[in-house]
Structure formats: C-alpha cells, structure tokens
Amino acid sequence: MIEVQHLRKSYGELVAVDDASFHAEPGAIFGLLGPNGAGKSTTIGCLSGLLKPSSGSVRVLGHDVVRNGVAARRALGIVPQELALYDDLSALENLRFWGAAYGLGGADLKRRAAEVLELVGLADRAREPVKRYSGGMRRRLNFACGVMHRPRVLLLDEPTVGVDPQSRVRLLELVREQAAAGACVLYTTHYMEEAQDLCDRLAIIDHGKVIALGTLQELRDMMGARDLLRLSGTFDPPAAAAALEGVDRVEIVTAEPSLLIVAVEGASRKLPAIFAALAATGAEVRETTLSQPSLESLFIKLTGRELRE
Amino acid sequence: MSFLFQCAMKDLRRRLADPVSLVLWLGIPLLIGGLMSVFTSGDGPVPKAHVLLVDEDQSLLSGLLANAGGEGRADFLDIERVATEAEGRARMDAGDASAMLVVPKGFGAAFIDGTPTTLRLVKNPSERILPNIVQTAVEMLVEVAFYAQRLLGEPLRQLRGQTADDRPGYPDSAVAAVATSINQRMRQLSRWLNPPAIALQTVNAAPAAPAQTSSFALLFLPGMVFMAVLFISQGMADDVWDEKAQGTLGRAVSLPHDLTLFLGGKLVATSVVMAAVALVAVAVAALVFAVPIGRTPIAFAWCVFTGTAIYCFFQLLQFAGTTRTGANMVSTMVVFPAMMLGGSFFPFEVMPRWMAGAGRWLPNGQAVARLKDLLAGTADPHALAIAALAIAVPAAIAFLLSARLLGGRFAGEA
Ligand SMILES: Nc1ncnc2c1ncn2[C@@H]1O[C@H](COP(=O)(O)OP(=O)(O)OP(=O)(O)O)[C@@H](O)[C@H]1O
Ligand SMILES: [Mg+2]
Numbered sequence: 272m273i274e275v276q277h278l279r280k281s282y283g284e285l286v287a288v289d290d291a292s293f294h295a296e297p298g299a300i301f302g303l304l305g306p307n308g309a310g311k312s313t314t315i316g317c318l319s320g321l322l323k324p325s326s327g328s329v330r331v332l333g334h335d336v337v338r339n340g341v342a343a344r345r346a347l348g349i350v351p352q353e354l355a356l357y358d359d360l361s362a363l364e365n366l367r368f369w370g371a372a373y374g375l376g377g378a379d380l381k382r383r384a385a386e387v388l389e390l391v392g393l394a395d396r397a398r399e400p401v402k403r404y405s406g407g408m409r410r411r412l413n414f415a416c417g418v419m420h421r422p423r424v425l426l427l428d429e430p431t432v433g434v435d436p437q438s439r440v441r442l443l444e445l446v447r448e449q450a451a452a453g454a455c456v457l458y459t460t461h462y463m464e465e466a467q468d469l470c471d472r473l474a475i476i477d478h479g480k481v482i483a484l485g486t487l488q489e490l491r492d493m494m495g496a497r498d499l500l501r502l503s504g505t506f507d508p509p510a511a512a513a514a515l516e517g518v519d520r521v522e523i524v525t526a527e528p529s530l531l532i533v534a535v536e537g538a539s540r541k542l543p544a545i546f547a548a549l550a551a552t553g554a555e556v557r558e559t560t561l562s563q564p565s566l567e568s569l570f571i572k573l574t575g576r577e578l579r580e
Numbered sequence: 581m582s583f584l585f586q587c588a589m590k591d592l593r594r595r596l597a598d599p600v601s602l603v604l605w606l607g608i609p610l611l612i613g614g615l616m617s618v619f620t621s622g623d624g625p626v627p628k629a630h631v632l633l634v635d636e637d638q639s640l641l642s643g644l645l646a647n648a649g650g651e652g653r654a655d656f657l658d659i660e661r662v663a664t665e666a667e668g669r670a671r672m673d674a675g676d677a678s679a680m681l682v683v684p685k686g687f688g689a690a691f692i693d694g695t696p697t698t699l700r701l702v703k704n705p706s707e708r709i710l711p712n713i714v715q716t717a718v719e720m721l722v723e724v725a726f727y728a729q730r731l732l733g734e735p736l737r738q739l740r741g742q743t744a745d746d747r748p749g750y751p752d753s754a755v756a757a758v759a760t761s762i763n764q765r766m767r768q769l770s771r772w773l774n775p776p777a778i779a780l781q782t783v784n785a786a787p788a789a790p791a792q793t794s795s796f797a798l799l800f801l802p803g804m805v806f807m808a809v810l811f812i813s814q815g816m817a818d819d820v821w822d823e824k825a826q827g828t829l830g831r832a833v834s835l836p837h838d839l840t841l842f843l844g845g846k847l848v849a850t851s852v853v854m855a856a857v858a859l860v861a862v863a864v865a866a867l868v869f870a871v872p873i874g875r876t877p878i879a880f881a882w883c884v885f886t887g888t889a890i891y892c893f894f895q896l897l898q899f900a901g902t903t904r905t906g907a908n909m910v911s912t913m914v915v916f917p918a919m920m921l922g923g924s925f926f927p928f929e930v931m932p933r934w935m936a937g938a939g940r941w942l943p944n945g946q947a948v949a950r951l952k953d954l955l956a957g958t959a960d961p962h963a964l965a966i967a968a969l970a971i972a973v974p975a976a977i978a979f980l981l982s983a984r985l986l987g988g989r990f991a992g993e994a
Binding site for chain 1: 826
C-alpha cells in the first residue's frame with residue numbers, strides 16, 4: 272500500500288531523510304516514531320507529493336508518487352502537522368470543499384460532513400468561521416478534513432498535538448476505526464505511549480535514518496526481554512552500583528543520588544535480592560516502578576539519548 | 581471540471597467573507613463615476629461656488645493646491661485667498677462665500693512625508709447645494725493628491741534626504757526642478773477639476789455626435805475601470821500567499837488533481853469579481869453618461885475578458901519574490917506605473933505623446949483604449965480581435981506558468 276524505498280531528501284547540505292525504507296499495509300497502523308527534526312514530516316511530504324524526493328522511490332497503491340502523482344494521490348487522505356484550513360470559511364464549508372475535491376458529492380457529501388463533525392465533536396460550532404475556533408478545535412477540524420472521504424491510505428502527522436485528553440482519545444479511536452475499515456494508516460508521533468498503544472508496526476527514525484523497524488513485539492525483543500526498574504529515594508551511587516553488581520543479570524542504566532535505573536531480566540523475581548543489596552548500603556527506597564521493555568528504553572539503547580516529549 | 585467549479589465557489593465564498601475589500605474594489609469606479617457625475621450632470625450653467633482659502637502653510641504645495649481650482653480655471657469654483665480663518669468666518673457669516681478651505685501649517689511637509697494631514701473645509705450652513713459641491717471637489721482633490729503622493733512622494737523624500745540632517749528644506753535648485761515637475765503634474769491634475777473644458781476640447785467626439793457628457797465618460801471612465809481592475813488583480817493574485825500561509829496550498833497539492841484547476845478556480849473567481857466591476861462600469865456609462873445600451877454588452881464582455889487576463893500577469897508576478905513582502909513590492913512597482921501609463925490617472929489624450937504611445941502597448945493601456953472605442957461606438961472589429969489575441973496569448977502563458985510554479989518549491993520548500 273505504501274512502499275518507501277531508499278528515500279532520501281536533502282535541503283542543500285542538510286539531509287532530512289537518509290535512505291529510509293519501509294512499507295505499510297492496509298488494515299493496519301504503521302507508526303513513524305522519532306524526536307523533533309527526525310524527518311517524519313519530510314517523509315510524509317514526499318508521500319503526499321508536496322516535496323520532491325532527492326532520490327529513492329515512493330509508491331502509494333502501486334503508483335509512483337513522482338511519475339504518476341494524480342493516480343497515487345487518488346486514495347490519499349492527509350492530516351498535516353501544520354493546519355491546513357480556510358480561516359474565513361466555516362467548518363462545514365471546509366469539510367465540503369475538501370470532501371468534494373476527493374469526489375464526494377450530493378447527499379453523500381452532506382451526510383459525511385455531518386457525521387465527521389459529530390465524530391470530532393464540532394457539530395454545534397459547524398457554521399462558525401474557523402478563525403473563531405480555539406487551537407484544539409482547529410486541530411480536530413484539520414483531522415476531520417483528512418478523513419472526510421474515507422481514504423484508503425491515510426497519512427497522519429502528529430494529529431493529537433495540542434488536543435485535550437478527551438478529544439485525543441476520540442481521535443485515536445477514529446484512527447483505529449479507519450484501519451479497522453481497511454485503510455492503510457501511517458501515523459507519525461513523538462509520543463512513545465501513543466505509538467505503543469496504536470501501532471501494529473513501526474519504524475523508529477532519528478536524524479533521517481530508520482534505526483529500528485518491526486512490530487511492537489519485534490522491537491521489544493531487540494531489548495533482550497529485560498525490564499526496566501526505576502527506583503527513587505536516597506542512594507550512594509558508587510556503593511549502590513557496587514552492591515547491585517552482585518545480583519545476577521542486572522545492568523545499571525542510571526545511578527544518581529536520588530534515582531537508580533537498572534535493566535534486569537525477570538525483575539519481579541529478583542526484587543527481594545535487589546532491595547536487600549541496596550538496604551545493605553544504607554539506601555532508602557521511596558518509590559519503585561517496574562516497566563516492560565518499551566520503545567523508550569529501546570530508543571535509549573539505540574541512540575544513547577532519551578526520546579524527549 | 582467539477583473541481584474547478586468547487587475551487588471557484590470556495591474562493592468566492594472566501595471573498596464574500598471579507599466584504600470590505602470587495603466593496604473597496606467595486607467602490608473605486610463607483611466613487612469616481614459618482615464624482616464625475618456630480619460635475620457633469622445637468623445641462624444648465626454650472627452654479628459657481630465662492631470659496632475662501634486660508635493658507636496657513638504658505639508652502640509651494642499649498643500654493644499649487646490653491647491654484648488647482650482657482651483663478652478662473654474651474655467653471656464651478658471661484659477661489660479667493662483670505663488672510664486668517666477669523667476673517668473667512670466673518671465673510672461666511674455675511675453670506676459672502678459657500679465654503680472656506682483651511683490649509684494647515686505643515687501641510688506641504690506632511691504631504692511629502694506621507695504622514696496624515698488634514699485639510700479643513702468649513703461649509704456655509706445657510707447654503708445647501710454649493711457647499712456640497714465644494715466638498716465633493718475637495719474630496720476628489722484629496723483622492724488625486726493621494727495618488728500623486730504615491731507617485732511623487734518617494735523622489736521628494738529622497739530629495740530631502742540629500743539635504744543637511746537638521747535643516748528643514750531643500751536646496752534651491754532642487755526645489756525649482758521639483759516645483760516645475762509638480763507644477764506640470766498639478767496642471768494636469770487640475771484639469772480633472774475642470775472637466776467640461778478638456779472634455780470638449782480634447783476628445784475626438786464619436787460620429788454619432790453624442791452628448792458632451794458621453795464624451796466625458798469616454799475620456800475618464802475606461803481608465804477608472806481599469807484602475808479598479810489592476811487593484812483587484814493585485815489582490816486576487818496575492819491570494820496564493822494566503823493559501824500558502826494557511827497550509828491549504830499544501831493540502832491542495834496532495835489532492836488527486838492538477839494544480840492548474842486549483843489556480844483555475846481563482847481565475848474564475850477573479851472573472852466573477854471583474855464582472856461585478858464591469859457591470860458597475862457599464863451601468864454608470866449607460867445611466868449617467870448616456871452611452872447607448874446597445875454598446876454595453878460587448879463593453880462588459882471586454883472588461884471581464886481583459887480584466888481576467890490582466891489578473892494572470894499579476895499572478896505570475898507573485899512568483900517574482902521569494903517572500904510575500906518581496907512579491908508585493910514587485911507587484912506594487914508594476915501596478916502604479918501601469919496605471920499611470922495605461923491611462924488610469926490621466927487619459928491618454930492629455931498625456932505627452934511618447935507616454936501615451938508607450939502606455940497603449942501595455943495590456944491595460946490597450947484594454948482602456950479599446951474600451952473607449954467600444955463605448956464610443958467606433959470600435960473596429962479587426963483591431964479588437966488583434967488586441968484580444970495580443971492580450972490573451974501572453975496571459976494564458978502567464979497563467980500556465982503560474983500553475984507550474986505554484987506546485988513546485990513555492991508550495992513545498994520555499
Ligand atoms: N524547507 C526546509 N528547508 C530546510 N530544512 C528543512 C526544511 N524543512 C525541514 N527541514 C529540516 O529537515 C529536518 C527534518 O524536519 P522534519 O520537519 O521532517 O522533522 P519532524 O520529524 O517532522 O520533526 P517534528 O517532530 O518537530 O515535526 C529538520 O532538520 C529540519 O530543520
Ligand atoms: Mg513534523
């Protein structure tokens with residue numbers, strides 16, 4: 272459905288996307304996870320025809336985006352990161368215009384506009400000009416414009432940024448519905464949890480390069496099935512570190528006076544041993560969190576950096 | 581086709597959401613047509629208004645202003661200088677004048693600097709019609725002065741920049757040179773205020789011996805119409821920057837349509853706005869200036885056609901700058917000379933011959949010249965067809981080129 276092969280996009284010296292390859296299937300949500308400036312929007316731009324790839328190929332539904340653009344874009348829906356709305360027009364007028372642009376018409380256009388407005392919770396403000404909307408309302412309408420025509424391929428560029436938690440849940444629900452209805456969804460985000468909750472497969476991208484690619488389980492396996500244990504309290508870092516060396520298969524990730532992070536296999540079974548070792552150094556543990564291998568930990572492992580939110 | 585229509589409707593809706601600029605665009609020919617009708621309606625002798633002028637500024641400019649309508653130049657104005665406002669008021673109270681115009685101190689300098697300044701017109705409350713005529717005349721003069729300021733202000737300011745920083749004033753030689761050119765310009769402008777005279781003398785009247793008012797319409801109206809056309813073209817062409825800023829251009833690029841249709845929507849929307857202007861123009865021509873109704877349909881069509889074509893040129897100009905400000909500067913640098921040369925400020929008939937010759941080669945100049953023929957009933961079908969082709973072909977190229985540029989770096993990276 273979406274095939275990206277050796278995609279490269281440079282702006283002069285700067286290489287925004289560097290030899291990226293991935294493919295996304297219908298009926299599933301493919302995530303593109305990466306920090307600011309990773310090249311997510313640039314990738315989406317190359318898919319939507321807004322940007323011309325420097326090299327490599329991008330195909331949507333089997334059509335090359337550069338050579339056969341109109342055909343490739345026929346089934347495309349896009350929710351750009353930057354708003355793309357007519358401020359002077361109402362929500363309804365915006366939806367009808369974009370819907371009609373994709374070939375909806377007549378009663379279907381009207382029905383779908385009303386339905387989508389209901390879904391994003393803007394039905395009661397539908398006839399107001401967009402310039403009177405709040406930021407979050409605009410975001411929701413921006414989303415609505417992208418799904419108006421029930422696209423078979425949906426590109427979503429951080430659609431939930433700036434949206435309140437309730438609306439966010441609703442938007443994510445909508446994304447799942449699109450995929451369930453058979454759409455191929457490409458979802459970019461820098462929110463780890465969102466990617467974890469939503470995506471069937473994903474690519475982690477950093478500095479324009481795909482550094483990890485696979486299903487959530489496959490990516491977790493790359494972590495070597497180790498859990499992450501966070502302990503907060505008061506520690507003597509060198510002493511605590513030395514004490515934990517003695518516990519089987521524990522790796523220190525962070526050791527600070529108030530925070531200790533360790534990667535450990537089968538953490539729940541080893542907790543008593545860990546607490547005992549720490550107590551012997553006079554450490555005081557106030558809070559403990561145990562998390563399964565996560566994308567966060569994978570990102571840290573792959574790049575040595577945290578993927579900040 | 582349906583997408584083209586959707587785009588056009590969308591752009592028209594957006595225009596209607598901003599009625600102020602729409603009214604302004606339509607209002608330009610209406611306002612000026614209305615002003616002209618004030619001067620030309622009625623067959624009897626024009627009543628003369630006695631106006632007192634208090635010149636507190638005593639500058640070159642205020643002197644010119646006083647001259648513009650004074651000393652027997654205008655048939656309906658009779659200007660007399662008085663020393664002080666108090667003296668003027670006393671004279672008005674005595675029923676000696678219809679109105680008094682006060683040119684405040686610093687008027688000339690403010691005019692050159694383009695800072696706001698006020699001319700004060702005191703109307704005699706005991707008279708009803710004449711003071712209003714005076715008011716209309718002054719309003720028109722201010723209108724003209726506004727454009728003159730646009731045209732002349734910059735060189736004048738530069739001139740000032742050459743003089744010592746803290747010494748207000750200009751070197752004598754420079755003042756003399758500028759004064760001569762302003763004098764000429766003002767003499768031309770003053771003819772606006774004295775329309776019956778030039779209207780009679782300079783127009784080659786149509787063979788059907790139309791009324792004086794009709795020849796007056798022929799002299800000025802076409803230029804006014806295309807002044808509006810140029811403003812509208814500039815405004816509609818600028819819209820691509822709005823589309824870019826709002827992100828809607830980016831979304832439009834991702835549609836399964838050629839962007840030519842998207843831009844075509846703007847072309848159609850523009851032609852609708854042009855049609856509204858053309859309708860106003862031919863209505864004024866027919867109702868106010870007694871142009872035979874039979875001539876109006878083709879004059880209307882001509883205005884819409886050439887107006888839309890002129891928009892295409894301005895559309896292409898938008899891509900001459902890499903930023904909105906840059907592009908607007910380029911198009912403003914084009915629009916004012918185009919108006920000036922194309923017969924929108926002064927009719928070709930009063931321009932120096934070389935200037936009129938050059939102006940007629942501009943698309944808008946050509947459009948103005950042929951519209952005059954159409955309104956006068958002297959249009960030669962052959963010349964009209966050639967003019968139409970000469971405008972349409974480059975306009976079509978400009979449009980297609982614009983559509984190409986729109987989808988390229990303009991939408992994506994720039
Ligand atoms: N028009 C442009 N000209 C030059 N460089 C650009 C341009 N657009 C993007 N870039 C650069 O390309 C890189 C990737 O940007 P991109 O917008 O794709 O990142 P992103 O992953 O979407 O980030 P974010 O999470 O902040 O949206 C960045 O370094 C950015 O500065
Ligand atoms: Mg982005």
